[in-house]
Amino acid sequence: MFLLLVLALVGSIALCFLLIDSLWSVLELISSYLMPYFLPAEVQPLSKRFGPWAVVTGATDGIGKQYALELARRGINIVIISRNPEKLKNVAAEIEKQHSVKTKVVVADFSRGAEVYPHIEEELKDIPVGILVNNVGVNYDYPMPVCETSTAKVWELINVNVGAVTSMTRMLLPGMVQRGSGAVVNVSSGSELQPLPLMTIYAATKAYVRSFTHAVREEYSTKGIYIQHLAPLFVSTKINAFSQRLMDGNLLVPDVATYARHAVSTLGRQHNTTGYWLHGIQYTFIKVAPVWLRTRVGLHMNDQFRQEYLRNAKIKSN
Template sequence: MFFLLILALVGSITLCFLLIDSLWSVLELISSYLMPYFLPSEVQPLSKKFGPWAVVTGATDGIGKQYALELARQGINIVIISRNPDKLRAVASEIERTHNVKTKVVVADFSKGAEVYPYIEEQLKDIPIGILVNNVGVNYDYPMPLCEASPTKLWELINVNVGGVTAMCRVVLPGMVQRGRGAVVNVSSGSELQPLPLMTVYAATKAYVRSFTYAVREEYAPKGIHIQHLAPLFVSTKINAFSQRLMEGNLLVPDAATYSRYAVSTLGRQHNTTGYWLHGIQYFFIKVVPVWVRTKVGMQMNIQFRHEYLQNAKIKAN
């Protein structure tokens, strides 16, 4: 009987910690978004807090583009890095025209791996980078088993999602340390929360981003650097183009502009966040479910997405 009581006590304590850990991200997100309205005098502009320039990778579409526009709206000069020079120039022109800040474009294909970073480092060497947003990422074209994916796609996932966040931190952090201030935002995904069959490598790369971000924070927070782990759930962007339902969006699947507005409001106030208040609530309920259940649910969800994609492809082919 005594042994059973001990087990019950340990279980209750464990459950309490899980609930507190899950709920904390929701409370932090809500408080950080409301803080500017209730304590405006205590909210320091990001440019003053971290520096006048931000680098955003993968900034020609989706979250990256909208995050860059939101930072520019706050008076921060923007360096955007992506592989399409025409899209880069168009986004840079839009940022300058809309928000009257300086921009710089750097053309780089992160899928090529280590060879692109000396060039990026050279392009950034004279710019006092205050904020780095590691947003660049790729996903499967649609859910599929590991051996159905080409070796080229698998290496692209690793080079972009793992290599990009790692190497860009290595490029930018030394300057931030020297200046004694700065912020790094590593964009992960809710898929980090469990193994995700049919998107196996994608989810594994996002689990890497989470682990990497937590560890780098411990190394560089004492040097005045704010390291944020940003883990959105579904957002209506091209990375989810395999599902028309996701592309159409809804309250739980915001568009990139809505998501980025919320996400930027958390910068400097939260270390770990989904970036969007409704995602924070979803994250809470996901985390209280055992991992094996999440994995099974993820598998079924991706089976449905796969079926949707293949059905639509068949209809278009006919």
């Protein structure tokens, strides 16, 4: 009888925690994902709150480029870092022409690992960086099992998705702490929510970004530093080029300009967000499902993307 009472008590406690976690997900949806779009614009401009300069990595395409343009539209000078000198030059010219701010380009290939950071640090040493956007990232060319993934691709995923967010944060955070203000935006992915078969390493790197971001926030929130965890779901960018369905986009798969406009509006207002309200709804419903179910669904989804890519590749080769 005593054992039954103990088991009933343990079960009740477990059920309470489950209900609390589910309720918290709904509250997060309201506060983190929807509320920013019903609040008035920020009273204090981002340049006044964090500083006149922002660094955006991976800024020659996709989310990074549009995010840089959105920050520039708000009067912030932009440093863009990527590996293609010609693209960097063109994006910098576009930013300056559209928004009349200063720009600086830094050529760096993050896939090369530790060797690139002394050069970046030297290029940034005289710039009071107030906002760091760790956007640079790479994905699989198409979904595949671990044993099919080349060694070069494995290290590219780790060096870019893990190494860059860690090293850039470590590089620029001390200056922000010294000035008593600053913001770090770490771009993760909805794939962080569960193991993701056929994109195993990519999802694992994004789980790292989430963990790293939340921990750094606890370390530096009392120092006047704003740390944002930004976790988009599917956006129509080249990182998803393995699927034409994703490249075409739809209401749930926004184009990069739409996504960046919404994401930048959350900066300084929400610590954890998908950056786009419909992604917020998706994110919340995903969290309600048990991890094993999310993993199975992810496997099925990626297998469909894999078959789509292989079919198209076969057609092109014939």
